[in-house]
Amino acid sequence: MKHSVLFSIAIGLLVASCSSDDMDESRIRLKVGATNAVGASAKSVNLEQKNNANVVFTDFRISIRDVVFKNDDDPNSNLDTDEIQFRGPYQIDLLNGGDAITQTIGDVVVPDGTYKELRFKFHKDEDLPATDDLFDRSIYIEGTINDVPFVFWHDTSENLDVGRSTGVQVAGGVIDFTVTFSMSQFLSSLKEIDLSLAVDGNENGIIEIFPNDDDGNQLIAKDLKDNIKETADLINQ
Numbered sequence: 001m002k003h004s005v006l007f008s009i010a011i012g013l014l015v016a017s018c019s020s021d022d023m024d025e026s027r028i029r030l031k032v033g034a035t036n037a038v039g040a041s042a043k044s045v046n047l048e049q050k051n052n053a054n055v056v057f058t059d060f061r062i063s064i065r066d067v068v069f070k071n072d073d074d075p076n077s078n079l080d081t082d083e084i085q086f087r088g089p090y091q092i093d094l095l096n097g098g099d100a101i102t103q104t105i106g107d108v109v110v111p112d113g114t115y116k117e118l119r120f121k122f123h124k125d126e127d128l129p130a131t132d133d134l135f136d137r138s139i140y141i142e143g144t145i146n147d148v149p150f151v152f153w154h155d156t157s158e159n160l161d162v163g164r165s166t167g168v169q170v171a172g173g174v175i176d177f178t179v180t181f182s183m184s185q186f187l188s189s190l191k192e193i194d195l196s197l198a199v200d201g202n203e204n205g206i207i208e209i210f211p212n213d214d215d216g217n218q219l220i221a222k223d224l225k226d227n228i229k230e231t232a233d234l235i236n237q
Contacts, residue, residue, distance in 0.1 A: 033102025073113035117163035150207035
């Protein structure tokens with residue numbers, strides 16, 4: 001695994017959550033993961049587009065911050081509040097050896113109530129080493145297209161709202177909330193993306209898909225970023 005959540009922060013939060021004084025408090029444990037990526041190939045994640053049959057994802061990472069939970073039982077609770085439960089930033093690795101994985105951010109005390117939504121911001125972290133693949137980027141993917149290496153990244157700083165219409169009742173103890181990204185929909189959730197059309201315009205041996213790439217794939221970069229955001233879902237385990 002190339003990178004992981006900042007475990008020192010997560011461990012600190014988890015240790016704090018286990019004190020004897022806090023055992024009866026209501027807590028939400030936040031996790032972030034990917035799904036439907038066994039082997040991480042287009043075929044194995046049920047991508048049906050014929051031209052994407054030879055697309056393989058080998059690395060998927062995101063950088064986020066400022067997680068907020070909305071309590072529907074509290075009229076003063078909203079996603080624009082400055083009561084941020086997880087400040088971050090957090091660099092999260094969601095593929096390990098081609099397998100989708102889930103990372104735990106930590107858990108936080110929240111008021112009792114019904115929670116239907118959370119918001120976080122994709123965050124391009126400029127405090128990372130310049131050699132880090134997530135430096136000044138918020139989404140990063142590596143893989144191959146017809147056996148040619150490709151790299152996709154985006155530096156979006158947009159908010160992402162994720163919710164469940166039924167809501168989850170939180171009243172004592174720890175409730176898991178997991179934000180999942182369905183990789184099987186990365187090329188189809190909003191727009192059909194044919195990655196075989198991405199080109200190595202500067203002929204350096206790597207297909208580069210960035211907002212400002214030299215290969216001519218900027219439109220694909222925007223559509224892929226939008227598709228990734230659309231695949232996010234909130235589950236309660």
